Amino acid sequence: MSGEITVKADVLAEQMTAIFRAWGMAEDAIGKCVEIMLEADLMGIDSHGVTMLPTYEQLFKDGRLEMNPEVKVVKETPVMAMIDGGGSLGHYPSSIAMDLAIEKAKKVGMAAVTVRHSNHYGAAGVYALRAARHGLIGISTSSVWNPAIVPTRAAEPMFGTNPFAFAAPTRKNRPFLLDMATSTVAIGKLKLAWLAGKTLPEGWALTPEGKPELNPEQAMATRLMTPLGGSGTMSSHKGYGMAAMVEILSTMLAGATYAPLRNRPEGHYDIGHFFFALDPHAFRDETDFEDELDAMIDRLHNARPVDPAEPVLVPGDPEFDRRAKRERDGIPIAGPMVEMLAGIAERAGAPFTLARLAA
């Protein structure tokens, strides 16, 4: 059993590239997929970076991923575009889509670009943040192929953990970055509780009868997650409504498939995404927007904390703190994950380039 290793971003990129290349993925798709996955790993969104490779391997083997996808703009105006992802891994058409939304927003003030016929696109926040790095407000949402969120009052799941991300540019502080699943917690948190030998807090997951599920192993098996809020008393109808909103933007607007109504068990999942960019300079003069957002962020950082040892954070702080550390020190990869990567590389016929670190 390998132990945990810590790898520099370029070394991890090399390994991911080798695997995608061995799967026969087109070079421009590889570049965009690796760039976005690596950004998630750098920001410590560990559930959405390299740890997704075993899932992608399964999708590939099941014939659900096109390795040489034809990504097509099927409709376009100055403020919008619809993209068909051609069955690609989601990062590739999504990267093109967000860049197109940014380009259009810089010209006319705002733009929305949808993607249909796609797959998992990684961390929603990476796309929204890209807009902020261009001085724009960015929004990104995605549907998910397997339902997990159980609507308030329901006893069956109707939405994936449908992520929603919003980012906004600053001058002095790091960008504002909200990146959230519309479930109370991400599914990865169930695994962390299980690894720690803890029971789940009431309100994270549900039994098939709609009662609180406290057993993490059971919860991982049934994947019945509450919408943000956790229970009717705590306004889970709001999290449910947000999950539905994400579905409307990512699926109905994009022309993708709503998972509970999918009638093809085989082949592509046809999930969809939504990207939006808005130029605050189309509204505000000079740097007024950024300066006033900086002032709000400063005020939030200076808010009186309940516990002085735990200062008030602003959305994005944990991600940017981890990013600074990982750019300097490298990205930690747990021992079992290193073993899984070795297996994936071997099955793909790709070099296991991390081997020299995992000795």
Place this chain on the structure above:
Amino acid sequence: MSGEITVKADVLAEQMTAIFRAWGMAEDAIGKCVEIMLEADLMGIDSHGVTMLPTYEQLFKDGRLEMNPEVKVVKETPVMAMIDGGGSLGHYPSSIAMDLAIEKAKKVGMAAVTVRHSNHYGAAGVYALRAARHGLIGISTSSVWNPAIVPTRAAEPMFGTNPFAFAAPTRKNRPFLLDMATSTVAIGKLKLAWLAGKTLPEGWALTPEGKPELNPEQAMATRLMTPLGGSGTMSSHKGYGMAAMVEILSTMLAGATYAPLRNRPEGHYDIGHFFFALDPHAFRDETDFEDELDAMIDRLHNARPVDPAEPVLVPGDPEFDRRAKRERDGIPIAGPMVEMLAGIAERAGAPFTLARLAA
């Protein structure tokens, strides 16, 4: 003491109109304010319709409302406009703003309109729904003049209950309508618990020390509300992030004042709003968007419920059910509220036109 009365919408409109007129409000402002308040009353969003009049009377007396506001479009392109509300009650510039966003979205595919220098604008959902009634997706957000939401880890409030609303058009079903405060519950729910003699559920409100506040009277006095999620364990950082997003769109983008940094104790509060409309027909052909959203709504209505006596609802169902009932039977107004309206009318020198019902 008057008992509860039930009034037809036009009768309530007559009373509200009489009071606004006696306050000296301009006729076009009266028309738009009454229309939007009445829509909230019809949909049963009781905290945001006629029951707001005592608050508006106080704002008026405190010199915080302009009765003959100059509402100006200060910047405009085909996809956006910035409006200065001139210190008006918010409904008036907001009605103009949403209509402008709708008009522009129908021409070019989407548009955003902001309002600054405004006041309370009523129910966020009414504006978003207006877009849906025009066949568009609509979004509406607003800042609030008095902070109530306490960020995760903080012990002081940094945002109002910052509402977020999203609506989308259908063909067969009623529109999709998500209308939510970004706090766990609206402040009105504290009062309902107090009236019912109940303690509050843990996670709705906080003590000044950041502990759960269970006493509804205490909670009403301190107004320290949790963000959606309710606690750190239940991901209140997501509700906090959403409240901050609403502030960024409503305040920084609009050029309004962030309440915790307001340095004028007197005069206009200068709150802001954000309105967005997007034409799904700019993306999808014919009625594909509406039909696929209808299919999702049908699937949700048919989701297996935990309790067959409580079927699964779709966002907007409670509001539209109440609207159908109240259009038919009238709008109930509680006895104490009737008395307050009599007092407001008397102080304004307006006829108390509800008198014939409150006998």
